[in-house]
Amino acid sequence: MSGTLLDDVTAIREAATTLRSPQDLDPLVRRIGRARIVLLGEATHGTAEFYRWRAALTQRLLAERDFSFVAVEGDWPECHRVHSCVAGAPGAPNDPGQALWGCRRWPTWLWANEEVAEFAAWLRSFNATGTGIPCGFHGLDVYGLQESLRGIVGYLREHAPDRVDAALRAFRCFEPYGEDPRDGSAGLVPEDCREEVVRLLTTLRSAARIDSVPGLPPAFAAEQNAQVAAGAERYYRELLRGGVRAWNVRDAHLSDTLDRLLRAYGPHAKAVVWAHNAHVGDARATAMATAGMVNLGQLVRERHAADGVVAVGFGTHRGSVVAADHWGGSVRRTTVAQARPDSLEGVLHDAAPGEDSLYVFDDDAGWAHELRGHRAIGVVHDRGGYVPTVPAARYDAFVHCDETTAITPLHRWEPEADTPVVPARTDPGGE
Template structure:
């Protein structure tokens, strides 16, 4: 009798897949191999967000690349914004627009170790090669929407000032000296606060002298330089923001995307691709207790924001070890009920509205389930704690489409 009860329990668990979510009638009819997905559902939107469940799996970077390629080639998108340093992405942008250097150096310039991978370099090289074959009006612009780094922003800001207002170069250089990538987490708080105030004054000064600066350069050059100054101002304030760090960062990232969309839109490039962690792309903000970037974008753009999330079954990924500080591999498993929605497809794309035409699928997608969620930082013992690498969320509230990887493998560090 005991063995019978155990067998029944095993059957029930197999049918439900996860907790009390019944997946017995869930169908994979709506799944499409990502390489074959037409992305017509996303094509008409102003902003398309592409999320990654971890920063350290190659399949999620490849997912980003496949979607970016199709949206550019077939649907007229010409702007790509990454969860990367604004100044570093500007340097990488020089390369993709035909400048000197290499894709590997451009990937490293993005400002975070998570981008120093073969897969990210391949994406950047593809954009570079695409741009080399098209007219200037069709070239793809690359941006970053993060503000946690200083060096590249200072470098480009000072270069601009040297052209339009040389007398300001040394004072600005001295007033912002405390803001460096190397001392971002160790710099004296008083020095950072003083530098933040100086950056704020610089933003005000540049704004007041806009006409003079534009006449000595161009409206676009001025707008970019002013944004470098604003990025330094935001980054300095982040360093001393304590418990408000994450909420301020997400709010400012959303603002930066709005700024990019406005700048590009004014030049006829209305549609923008935004790529970052699932936690920032998700419309419901499930990963945070504050209003994160995804809900802000959903509020600003409404139905014109299309969010594509990602998930995994088993993931071996590369991340920073929060114990040693070194980058290494970790492995986690998520017994997701979403697996049945994707069947045997190794890299499947599902439009949630289309999948929800089936009642069982609709119930699943409207249920609160755990989806993979690993940030930049992990510890080995987290692997035994499901809540440490997943987030409870309602897929239909968070995303418009999902890409699922049954077995995700690690990125290739450069």
Template sequence: MRIQVFFFLCCSFTQTLAQGTHVDSKMADKIISLTAVNDTFPLKSRLQPFIDTIGGASIIGLGEGTHGTKEFTRVRAILTEMLVEEKGYKLIFLENPYGDTYYLNKRINDPAEDISLIMKDNLLSIYQTTEFKDFLSWVRKHNLSAAVKVNIVGIDFVFIQKTTQIFRKEINTLQIPRLDQIADSIEYEAAFQDSMWQHINDRQFKYDAMATVINAIDIYKKIRQIKEYVVTNNIHLSETAEECILNCLHGIDAFYKPSYKQQVLSRDQLMSEMVLHVANINKTKALVWAHNAHIAYAPGFGDDNGGGMGGYIKKDHADYYNIGTITAMGTYSATKDRFDNRDNIFTSYKLNIPSKNSWEALLNKMTPDVFLFYTNNIPSDGFGGLEHRLIGYTEEKKRGSYTTKDIKELYDAVIFIRETSAADHHLLN
């Protein structure tokens, strides 16, 4: 009996191995071999045909499979450098609060400013890394000599006080005391809302949900007062003021809309609105730096923060293109805090062994260590039902954090890096 069982197990293993090898061989001729991410010049050379292929898209999404992987930041920086220098991309949208990014964008072009201090003042902690500092150093260097500067625009709205501060200054230029008073009041109330979010990870802090809702409704009413006044009196608001209004409304969307029986939009819908508004006004090619889940065409998960911003962008810009990044092993940085803000503490963690039924496990069997493939080249048979890992800024779950959404429905292209390392958060920690 034991011999029969052993024979059965051996046959099953051999069959599984043969099937796996067969599937791998189908993908082998579909990949584009790349070099290690740190080998900048050879990597750029290997990427050149890819850049030439995608460089006509009006908006390109550059994703990261975790919010704490060094190589994902580095490869996106290289792609950005090439697309900016060779293909004329001038806008970089960042998954960071609009108001904070507005000040970062201004200060980064001043050589006298310390980039580390700029980052600590104006970036969520997920971006306060050595790798992102290197990228911002490149932006500064590029802009010092470029005829047309690259601009970085925030599309998130977890903090809005700086947005209301910018808005107040724009309103002040109109020299209308009544509007100045309303704008001052909006900034004061935005400070209250920001304080709720900033302290929400503190278990001793008592979050006042009712006060937050009442405060948000008041902000909404005052924004509406200003908009009605400028329309009635035929006053032109600056584009910056219009962007501030949009971002403020995004920041209070979930709080005020239920009171007006309006549909609350998902975070990805709101971020896509900012991307489209700014991109369409500026009429220039743009890049979007965000998590894989957000640059993707469809939500990977079922909640309101499940992703799919790319799908909303695609509806307005049919040539939108996106690139996901994937890894199989190594380390990543994450925080134990439930919500992201400017002072989360990040720690390095080891990635779980990929699920056997995942893209990460399949790609890990292939060579070389770094490669790219177009998802429309994936063979139709043998690749159905594979999971795909998505890790945010918190620790990976014991079983892993996977979406069962077909990878073809998420990305146009994928860059696989077999082994990656945790982002360096020493600027914050």
């Protein structure tokens, strides 16, 4: 080991806070302070420790710092069912696991897993003991187009039947996309789909606004379904053209949805976001910037600098993970090989082998201001890689889980008929 790297390891060891219980998160809670938005990442979509530490911190923020809702890298319709459950909406299931079981779009394991079910059960109990607006659980993503369109039609049939025809016209406009936009027929979607979406949004905004779900204004869910349709129209069209614009459209949608939720919950609302590191870490501190990519973390920092934003990255040295061999493939538990010695995860392992550790960055953390490879693994395991990153510029803090274990999916198989959207080829780590 070179002298410089040895010095880094010594400095890292001195900066580490060993994580064994939620109380060990105190330095991070203090760093968050009065921040309005906290972004919590993950280096993979299938690591149990990432979900558990995010849940532990989120529970503290909801209970101690009056945060209003959790927003995740998930589909709006599926997560809205979970929100209805944890918020105690009439007619919603009492068991969050049952609501999560309804997550049917591949890859289901992102949110339909035992770790999220445990957190959602805690959230439902937490809301049941409170007297104010219940803390929500919402999806930010642009996927789930067909389910969003069905939700719009269902809402209008019940509350504004005279406007159903307008929704059906938009539905028919999107029919060529089907459930899988990889189908070449998607290129046949007419340009006036954009106009149909505008009409659809206008229709929903003028429709009857009743049957509020706890924590949200009346008809918010239906209007958000229309926003998903609008975002999907842009995303799918850019996806077919190739390049980075599809990624940028998607992350702009994530950020726009977060802003709508903050407005809906009120001027004092505060949000915790769960998403992949590729989304929550500031793109300007990575090689993403040179590729012309922006992301949620960058957009939130730019839009809400005055409100306070804290981004927390997560990483692992080795262990196991849930992922697939190919897009649309079956879920399986697979191995995470040891990180490269010169990577961020490699030097953190050398500093605290076998431990979960927290690092809150400051100007004195010279090692965190150096460019290093930072591991990213997506839903397809072998598409992972190392993203050149300046850690202290990308994040405000970092949680390193040295040896990790795979999550436990609620579904032991994946639905064959509902395959995933293929991300742009420039997605970091195949995220």
